[in-house]
Structure formats: C-alpha cells, structure tokens
Amino acid sequence: TFGHKMTGRQRWTPTPLQLQTLERIFDQGIGTPSKQKIKDITEELSQHGQIAEQNVYNWFQNRRARSKRKQPGGSSKNNNGESEVETETETLNEKRKMPESLLVLPDGNNNNGIGTTSATSPRPEDLCFQSPEMSSDLHLLGVLSNPRDEDLVGKMGLSESYNLYDHVEDYGM
Amino acid sequence: TFGHKMTGRQRWTPTPLQLQTLERIFDQGIGTPSKQKIKDITEELSQHGQIAEQNVYNWFQNRRARSKRKQPGGSSKNNNGESEVETETETLNEKRKMPESLLVLPDGNNNNGIGTTSATSPRPEDLCFQSPEMSSDLHLLGVLSNPRDEDLVGKMGLSESYNLYDHVEDYGM
C-alpha cells in the first residue's frame, strides 16, 4: 500500500500553447533571455497555464543546452563499443513529439500525476541513494577497481598547493 | 589564457555530512568565508569525503548567489494564488539528491598521517545517515567577523532538520 504524502510537486509540464510560445521565442534568436524577458514571458505564458519564471528559465537553459549537444554529433564519433543512445537529430528539424491521439491538456493547472505508476520509485523515505542503476560518473571515482595512478585528486584533491584556481582572485578575503 | 576546464573530471558531490556542515556555516551568517576559513572548512570536510578548497569556495559562492533571488521585497509581486495543492508539510521529507560513493585514495603506499585511520573505506555514515551530532572543530569556524545577514534563514535551535531550502529557491538567474 502506498499513497503517502507523495508530496513533491510534480514538475511543470508546459502546455502546448506555452511550448509553442517558448519555441517561438527561442527561435527568434536570443538564447538567453534576461530576467526582464523571463518575467515578461512568464507573465505572458501565465495566461495559458500555471507557470513560474523558473520554469521559463529552465526551459531556455535546457533548450539551449540540448540543442547545442545534438549539433556536433553529425561527424564520425561512434567508433566502437559504446552506443550512443542519444541520437535525436532535431537540431534544425523541429520535431516536437506530438501525441497523435490524446493531447487534451487544458491550460490551467494540469497538476495531475499524483498517482505514480507503480512502486518503481526507488526512493523510500529512508533511502539515501536514489538509483544506483543509472549512476555513471561515480564509477570512475570509485576506488574499488583499477587503483591506477589516477591523478584525479590533482585538481580536486586537497593538495596543499592548490593553485589550480590561480586565475581566481583570492576568493573572499 | 588557458583552456583547462575540468578535463572530464566529475564534479564534486558533497556528502550529506559535508552539505550539512556547509549549510550550517552558511547559516551562521557568513557570506563568503575568507581564505583561511575556506581552508579550515575544507580540512574539516575532508574528514567526510574528498573535497577541495575550490569546492568549498564554489559552494559558498553559488549558495550566496542563489539565495539572493528569493524574496526581493516586501511587496509580493506574486499574488498568483494558483492552486497550490500541496501544503508545506515536507519538513521531514528530504528531497535532495543523494551523493553516491565517495572516493578515497588507494591505500597502496600513499599513507599520509592525517589520521586516515581507515578513511579509505567509504563509510556509510558519511554517505547516508549520520549521527545528529556535529562532528568536530566546527566551532572554530563559527561566527566570525562578518555578520552578513542577507538571507532569511536563521532558525537555529528550532528545527532539527537542516533542509531549510526547497527546490524553488531560484533558478540561478
């Protein structure tokens, strides 16, 4: 049995109208709207559904980051072994996924989704680690295998001579 | 002129203990600790996981910068009384992502006598839960001569939980 608080506000899902507007603005050129712009956009989009400035900001950030990452993948990169699962070429091809059947998302508060799919939530209240399945970088940091002369502490380590941030001013003196 | 930007190194992830300590220090009212404090804090946090002074510095900078965007003024420009389905009753609900395994130096022949008794083993208490007692010489980096009080958080002694911030702090704008 479940159905505890399950609080956690579900993440904002842009309505088609909002998305359309966002895409249009994004297409207009500026990839990083200023705060004022964000506010303006947010206010505008508020007409079509609940939205916050942070949502807009995040959206632009994600959009930009995502668009940039897809672009340089055209050349040969995949040589062997690892398979690049992320192979979506929607750089200049605006291929927004559109449900062909149901898309009736009333603008307003589409805060549905309270009922999670199932007990697939790998995060009990007592659990600290979320999902070790998708952990990636930590493996590299692991110490359990391949104790090579990895100088990973050379930069992040706590060396006494930490002049790595030489270009940085004396942080807060 | 340089171009070295974290050559693929995984970014540091604070352990709960480290985070807790950092938050506490931050709550004490110091905006940006001095270099000396940074060193001190780093040394302290090193007991709980790999960390560098740069990390501490960055953390404070980010923290401060992000805490700034919370409550601009007394007049709430956001009278958007949308349907907030959730009440703020997530005091005991930890929502932050949990760090995975922390690395330690391979115990080959690199033994520095910093009291690394068995620090080469990922202690669960560092990764997950830990005793409610604060570790150690944190008092020495307690309140110092910089009563920066720009934040609104200061419920010391009231709440046992340290998760004072939500996810809606700001969007790093």
Next chain:
DNA sequence: GAAATATGAATGAACG
C-alpha cells in the same frame, strides 16, 4: 507493467 526515452529541475563549475 517495465523499460526506454524525453525533458524539467538542481547544482557544481566557469566566465566576465
């Protein structure tokens, strides 16, 4: 239903 994918959100690090 579970896996795969899409994408919003969080945050450490870098830049100006």
Next chain:
DNA sequence: CGTTCATTCATATTTC
C-alpha cells in the same frame, strides 16, 4: 559577484 554553461538527477510520457 552576477550570470551562464555543463552535467546529472528526477519524473513525466511513450513504447514495447
């Protein structure tokens, strides 16, 4: 110090 980038995590959505 403010802002932006890059990476990752979490969750919604789609697919098998």
